[in-house]
Amino acid sequence: MATVSDFVIQRIREWGVSRVFAFPGDGIGEFDGALGRAQRDGDGLQYVRPTHEEICSLMATAHAKFTGEVGVCIATSSPGAFHLLNGLYDAQMDNQPVVAIVGQQGLNALGTFTQQQSNLERVLSDVAVYVQTVVSPAQAQAVLDTAFRTAKVRLGPAVVILPHDVQGMEMPELEPANWVSRSSAVAPSIAITPPETDVRQAAAIINAGKRVTFLVGNGANGATDEVLKAAELCGAGIITTLRAKHVVPSDIPHHSQQLGLLGSLPSVHQMSGCDTLVLLGTNYPYGQFLPPSGQARAVQVDLKPEQMGLRYPTELNLLGDVKATLTALIPHLDAKRDHGWQADVADEMVEWENEMEAQALIGYDDGVNPRRVYHELNKRLPPQAIVTADAGSTADWYGHHIRLRRGMLGDLSGRLATMLAAMPYATAAKFAYPDRTVICTIGDGAFQMLGLNELITIKKYMGQWDNPQLIVMVLHNDDLTQVSWEMRTEDANPVWSESQDVESVDYAGWAQAARLHRHPCQDRRRGRRRVGCRVRESRRHPDRRTYEQERAAPPAAHHVGVREEHRRGAAEGRPGGADGPGRLGQGSGQRGHRAHQGHPSSRQGAGRLRPPPSKEKVMSSFVNGVRASGNGLLRASRSSRPSAACCSASTPASSRAPCCS
Numbered sequence: 210m211a212t213v214s215d216f217v218i219q220r221i222r223e224w225g226v227s228r229v230f231a232f233p234g235d236g237i238g239e240f241d242g243a244l245g246r247a248q249r250d251g252d253g254l255q256y257v258r259p260t261h262e263e264i265c266s267l268m269a270t271a272h273a274k275f276t277g278e279v280g281v282c283i284a285t286s287s288p289g290a291f292h293l294l295n296g297l298y299d300a301q302m303d304n305q306p307v308v309a310i311v312g313q314q315g316l317n318a319l320g321t322f323t324q325q326q327s328n329l330e331r332v333l334s335d336v337a338v339y340v341q342t343v344v345s346p347a348q349a350q351a352v353l354d355t356a357f358r359t360a361k362v363r364l365g366p367a368v369v370i371l372p373h374d375v376q377g378m379e380m381p382e383l384e385p386a387n388w389v390s391r392s393s394a395v396a397p398s399i400a401i402t403p404p405e406t407d408v409r410q411a412a413a414i415i416n417a418g419k420r421v422t423f424l425v426g427n428g429a430n431g432a433t434d435e436v437l438k439a440a441e442l443c444g445a446g447i448i449t450t451l452r453a454k455h456v457v458p459s460d461i462p463h464h465s466q467q468l469g470l471l472g473s474l475p476s477v478h479q480m481s482g483c484d485t486l487v488l489l490g491t492n493y494p495y496g497q498f499l500p501p502s503g504q505a506r507a508v509q510v511d512l513k514p515e516q517m518g519l520r521y522p523t524e525l526n527l528l529g530d531v532k533a534t535l536t537a538l539i540p541h542l543d544a545k546r547d548h549g550w551q552a553d554v555a556d557e558m559v560e561w562e563n564e565m566e567a568q569a570l571i572g573y574d575d576g577v578n579p580r581r582v583y584h585e586l587n588k589r590l591p592p593q594a595i596v597t598a599d600a601g602s603t604a605d606w607y608g609h610h611i612r613l614r615r616g617m618l619g620d621l622s623g624r625l626a627t628m629l630a631a632m633p634y635a636t637a638a639k640f641a642y643p644d645r646t647v648i649c650t651i652g653d654g655a656f657q658m659l660g661l662n663e664l665i666t667i668k669k670y671m672g673q674w675d676n677p678q679l680i681v682m683v684l685h686n687d688d689l690t691q692v693s694w695e696m697r698t699e700d701a702n703p704v705w706s707e708s709q710d711v712e713s714v715d716y717a718g719w720a721q722a723a724r725l726h727r728h729p730c731q732d733r734r735r736g737r738r739r740v741g742c743r744v745r746e747s748r749r750h751p752d753r754r755t756y757e758q759e760r761a762a763p764p765a766a767h768h769v770g771v772r773e774e775h776r777r778g779a780a781e782g783r784p785g786g787a788d789g790p791g792r793l794g795q796g797s798g799q800r801g802h803r804a805h806q807g808h809p810s811s812r813q814g815a816g817r818l819r820p821p822p823s824k825e826k827v828m829s830s831f832v833n834g835v836r837a838s839g840n841g842l843l844r845a846s847r848s849s850r851p852s853a854a855c856c857s858a859s860t861p862a863s864s865r866a867p868c869c870s
Contacts, residue, residue: 210379211379211380212239212243212376212377212378212379212380213343213346213349213371213375213376213377213378213379213380214239214240214242214243214244214371214376214377215243215246215247215380216349216350216380217240217243217310217349217353217369217371218243218244218247218253218254219252220353220354220394221254221281221353222254224279224357224394225278225279226254226278226279227254227255228255228257228272228281228640229254229255229257229281229283230257230258230264230265230266230268230269230272230280230281230282230637231256231257231258231265231282231283231284232258232259232261232262232265232283232284232285232289233258233285234284234286234288234289234312235285235286235312235373236285236286236287236289236311236312236313236314236325236373237283237284237289237310237311237312237371237373237376238285238373238376239373239376239377240283240310240312240371240376243376244256257640259633259636259662259663260659260662260663260665260666261292261659261662262282262285262288262289262290262292262293263292263293263295263296263659264296264632264633264659264662264663265282265283265284265293265296266282266284266292266293266294266295266296266297266299266300266307266309267296267299267622267627267629267630267633267634267637268280268282268296268633268634268636268637268640269281269296269300269307269309269637270296270297270299270300270303270305270307271597271620271630271633271634271637271638272637272640272641273300273305273306273307274303274305274427274620274634275618275620275637275641276641277430277431278306279306279308279357279360279361280300280306280307280308280637281307281308281310282296282307282308282309282310283310283311284309284310284311284312285311285312285325286311286312286313286314286325286326286327286329286373287325287326287327287329289311289312290311290312290327290329290332290333291332293309293311294333294336295625295627296633297309297333297336297337297366297368298336298627299622299625299627299630300365300366301336301337301338301365301366302624302625303427303452303622303623303624303625304364304365304427304428304492304513305364305365305366306360306361306364306365306366307360307365307366308356308357308360308366308367308368309337309366309367309368309369310368310369310371311329311368311369311370311371312370312371312373312376313326313329313342313371313372313373314326314372314373315372315374316344316372316374316375317374319372329342329368329370330342330370333368333370336366336368337365337366337367338359338360338363338365338366338367339355339356339359339363339367339368340367340369341355341356341368342370342371342372343369343370343371343372343375344372344375345375345378346375346378346379346380346381347381347383347386347389348390349375349380350383350390350391350392351390351391351392352369353369354392354393355367355392356368356369357394357396358395358396358397361396361399362396362397362399364399364512364513399512399530400530400532400533401528401529401530401533401534402529402530402534402536402537403510403527403529403534403537407525407527408527408534408537408538408541409541410525411508411525411527411538412538412542414485414525415443415485415487415542416443416541416542416543417485417506418443418483418484418485418506419484419485419550420446420482420483420484420485420550421440421443421444421445421446421483421484421485421486421487421550422445422446422447422448422479422480422483422485422486422487422505423436423439423440423445423446423447423448423487423489424448424449424450424468424486424487424488424489424491424493425447425448425449425450425453425456425457425489425490425491426449426450426452426453426456426488426490426491426492426493427452427453427456427490427491428489428490428491428510428511428512428531429453429489429490429491429531429532430453430455430456430490431532432456432489432490432531432532432535433456433457433458433615435531435532435535435536435539436456436457436489436531436535437457438535438539439535439538439539439542440463440551442539442542442543442544443542443545444545444547444548444549444550444551445463445487445550446463446464446465446475446479446483446550446551446554447461447463447464447465448464448465448466448467448468448472448476448479448480449464449466449467450468450491450493450623451467451471451604451607451608451621451623452620452621452623453490453491454466454608454611454613454619455617455619455620458613458614458615459612459613460612460614460615462551462554462555462558463551463552463555463558464558465479465554465557465558465561466558466608466612467608468480468493468495468498469495469498471605471607471608471609472498472608473558473561473609474557474561474564475554475557475558475561477498478553478554478557480498480499480500481500483500483504483505484504484505484506485505485506485507485508486499486500486505486506486507486508486521487507487508487509487510488507488508488509488510488511488520488523489509489510489531489535490510490511490512490531491511492513492516492519492520492624493520494520495520499521500521502521503522505521506524507523507524507525508523508524508525509525509526509527510527510529510531510534511526511527511528511529512528512530514526514528565580565584565609565610566584568580568609569583569610570584576686577684579602579606579684579686580606580609580610582606582682582684583606583607583609583610583611583650584610586611586648586650586682587610587611587612590611590613590614590648591646592614592616592617593642593645593646594617594618594645594646594647594648595617595618595619595635595638595642595646595647595648596611596613596617596618596619596647596648596650597619597620597621597630597631597632597634597635597638597647597648597649597650598611598619598621598631598650598651599621599622599628599629599630599631599650599651599652599655600621600622600626600627600628600630600691601628601652601654601655601689601690601691601692601764602652602684602690602691602694602764603631603650603651603652603684604621604626604691605691606650606764607619607621607650618638620634621634622634628654628655628658629651629655629656629658629659629660631649631650631651631655631660632649632651632655632656632659632660632663632681633659633663634649635647635648635649635679635681636663636667636679639674639679640674643673643674643675643676644674644675644676645676646676646678646679646680647678647679647680648680648682649679649680649681649682650682650684651681651682651684652683652684652686652689652690652691653685653686653688653711653716654688654689654690654692654711656683656716657711657712657714660681660683661716661719664681664719664723664725665723667679667681667723667725668723668724668725681720683716685713685716686711687710687711687712688709688710689708689709689710689711690764691764692709693709694764696708696709717729
């Protein structure tokens with residue numbers, strides 16, 4: 210006798226799913242038993258069980274991001290379902306197809322306030338594009354198929370709720386009957402092309418532009434060649450959002466990487482100078498970094514109509530898949546002879562990359578410069594590598610220093626920007642691509658959330674991977690760095706150690722206890738060469754690497770300024786200002802300044818990228834002992850505690866921009 214659970218497992222396979230991320234419990238117990246039977250019979254699903262349901266949903270979301278397939282997570286009733294929420298919101302906010310199957314108490318228990326019975330449909334309705342409880346076996350087929358179909362087409366999470374008694378009921382053969390739907394495991398294609406008239410209108414707008422910029426988001430994933438061809442024809446500069454780093458290879462000279470607090474000055478210049486803006490598969494959320502209204506004519510291509518014309522007043526919105534739309538658009542684009550705009554972007558990027566290298570090579574007396582770690586890692590990334598970053602300061606260093614070449618992948622929690630996602634993302638990537646090297650970059654605050662636990666998952670499954678190289682790089686500075694800087698730069702608050710300090714843990718020792726390779730790296734004065742050596746060594750075997758990070762290193766590029774309110778606060782002596790508890794102006798900074806006289810970025814000739822220094826733009830100090838020098842480069846030395854941030858730039862820093870989709 211085939212049960213509803215047996216049917217659901219087989220149907221999941223028919224939808225092309227071979228792996229699920231799950232955690233057992235009595236509310237889903239009958240279904241768990243069916244998963245075990247199917248696996249023993251050789252007709253089941255690969256069952257990956259991490260240490261927490263939240264990890265299950267984050268892994269399912271990451272699987273969808275890295276593979277383009279539907280990610281599936283499974284959990285028990287109320288407590289398990291609630292733990293899934295964070296990962297499901299990550300899928301919702303980054304437009305990823307995920308199906309969650311959650312348990313529920315028996316039908317007779319619904320609405321009776323019994324053990325672990327909650328109104329799951331009400332709870333999950335905000336996050337899900339579709340949520341439904343299966344209340345009879347004849348309903349199971351239609352509900353499951355609708356969940357998968359809706360997730361794939363509407364690009365979001367769907368939820369199927371299976372009450373415990375329904376899981377074990379006999380699954381009938383469906384016959385034509387009133388109220389019974391007979392469905393198929395087939396979804397329509399979303400490779401949508403807009404009408405020809407709209408495509409021609411878009412081409413006319415782009416052809417009329419002299420300084421065209423493409424802002425490329427993860428919705429353009431899979432359209433790399435089409436993006437490059439269109440940019441070549443119209444002479445466009447290219448900016449990618451953080452989640453789309455891999456969409457455009459880093460060796461494209463007119464690709465200026467990201468925009469905003471984690472972006473580049475050439476990207477800022479593109480936005481201030483473009484007369485035509487083409488948004489391709491992006492819901493870039495930081496409108497303050499986009500051109501002023503009316504500066505540029507704009508065209509947007511997306512599959513999400515609610516996200517079109519939302520950040521910038523577009524002249525034309527094309528509802529369509531980026532790859533299909535560009536394929537239709539390219540024949541109508543004029544080949545420009547003047548590529549001066551692209552050349553300017555390329556020239557500025559050379560200078561910007563020199564600047565990033567110079568900042569990476571700054572040394573500290575009592576900890577690793579985190580930029581140096583990413584700089585050395587980037588130089589050593591093997592072909593086909595996959596890099597994950599967390600939503601804290603690791604996203605800053607990832608944006609500034611990691612350059613993904615063709616064939617590489619990278620990702621993080623985007624619009625949700627949840628901490629700790631780097632670990633389940635990396636593990637999910639390893640399951641999807643067991644032959645490839647995966648590098649997880651994560652801060653100590655995020656690592657303490659659930660990352661430490663996930664070393665257990667790595668230990669459990671690493672024997673199944675063809676290439677066991679999964680490197681976890683922990684930046685250890687005993688501080689919630691991103692949050693600390695946000696509190697000081699956005700709200701002018703002084704340092705508050707009770708909320709910002711992270712209890713120091715021997716992460717390398719933890720890895721050793723899990724029998725993983727470990728490589729602590731403190732990078733004291735005489736050991737700075739070890740950073741590159743340690744990164745190189747880590748590629749030889751799976752390990753956990755700890756870098757004791759300089760705590761005062763600010764997570765922002767030097768082109769980003771501080772919000773006007775904070776400047777006024779500093780002038781007026783409010784908390785966090787020059788005379789407030791943060792004691793902004795009292796660090797000597799002399800040790801760091803002397804140490805870097807003659808630094809590569811201090812040379813004349815690279816100044817075209819840097820705004821001229823002025824008292825209005827260069828505040829007195831970056832932190833106690835951290836200075837903004839005359840050419841815009843941040844000079845740094847260690848202070849006992851950073852107090853406030855400021856940089857030389859004309860771009861406001863009123864919003865944090867760690868992750869953009």
